[in-house]
Amino acid sequence: MSDTSWLTEFPQLDRQQLLAIRQTLDGAYRTFSREYGDTIESFFDPLLSFLIGFEKLLLATPWWLMIALLAALAFYASRSWKLAIGVVVAFVFIGLFGMWDDTMRTMSIIIASTLLAVLIGVPVGIWMARSDRVQRWVTPLLDVMQTMPAFVYLIPVVMLLGIGKIPGLIAVVIYAIPPVIRLTNLGIRLVDKEVLEAAEAYGASRWQRLTGVQLPLAMPTIMAGINQTIMMALAMVVIASMIGVKGLGQPVLKSITNQYFTLGLLNGLAIVALAIMFDRISQSYARRAQQHLSGSRHD
Known part of the structure; x- marks a missing residue:
């Protein structure tokens, strides 16, 4: 044979x-x-100083003022009293069950990572929209960032920077930034070419076309990308707690290792409450922006 x-x-x-x-x-x-x-x-020292200062600000803000600010933000974005009342109820329960400080720490890292992802992701998305060659190079990188297991990000970051806030922030940003890049690129590419040609005919410069036409028309799509970035950042909270990021993730990790069901459930529900709040606020704002844009077109 x-x-x-x-x-x-x-x-x-x-x-x-x-x-x-x-x-x-x-x-x-x-x-x-x-x-x-x-x-x-x-x-990264300036970024670390900002993170520490921002976290201290949230922790030092009186609970009633923080709840009022969050409810006002929810109402401003959605014009919905139901959402504003829901935010108040959720954060009152978070405080009653002793999770206030951890929730504020989680909010600080989520807000900071989202801001950093937007500051990096929107320009990269604009760059991709302006160049097919850049899109061909960046798209495979985004595919790797989205499919690579999150734990793998932690290995080189921890080896290089140790444990703490900055390594956690970097891991969160790497994991969460692809949606805002992709949808910024998509939103700008979907802008009607005739609208751009009309703006160019009126003598608008390249920068004016970007800031006055493309970005406003693409804003609903960009906001959808920011929404997904926030959701993915929240999904990294528990994993980031493994490298010293304080917040709601650490009690969840503790509950896993020690089989504390109630502790994990309560902190998990607090993460869900944050996710729902950020999701509803960003979606409502994007929807209002789309309605305002449609109204302006009809006018």
Whole structure:
């Protein structure tokens, strides 16, 4: 009988070769982290100071004032008393069950990571919309960022920066930024070419067409991307707690390791309340922006 093992066995490097490759790559990264880790860490010092200051501000704000501000924000975005009352009820229960401080810490990291993702993601999305070549290069990178297991992000970040707020923020941003980039690119590309041609005919510069035509028309789509970014950032709360990010994720992680069902359930519900609040506010704002834009067109 003929040997048919070649039909099922894939040729591969032997164990010694694989071990040598892994050791070389690991050694190179360790050397890089030792030589440049302090420099990179000092680069993020202003961001760390902002995170600490913002967290202290949220914790120092009286609970009644914070609830009033969140309810006012919900009503401004949605013009819905039901949503505003729902925000009040949710945060009152969060406070009654002793989760206020952890909720404020989680809000600080979510808001900071979302702002950073928007500041980076919207310009990258605009760049992609203006260049097919850039889109071809960036799209595979976004695919990797969205499909790579979140735990894998933590390995190089922790090796380089240790544990704490900044590594957690970086991991959250990497995981959450693809939607805002993709939908910014999509929103700008979907802007009617005839509208752009009309703006160009009136003598609008490239910058004026971007800020006065493309971004306003693409805003509902961009807001949908920001909404998804917030949801993905909240999904990273528990994973980020593994590298020292304080907030609602740490009690959930503790409940998993110690089998505290009630502790995990309550903190999980607090994360759900935050997710619903951010989701409803961002969606309502996007919907109002779309209605305002449609009304302006008809006028």
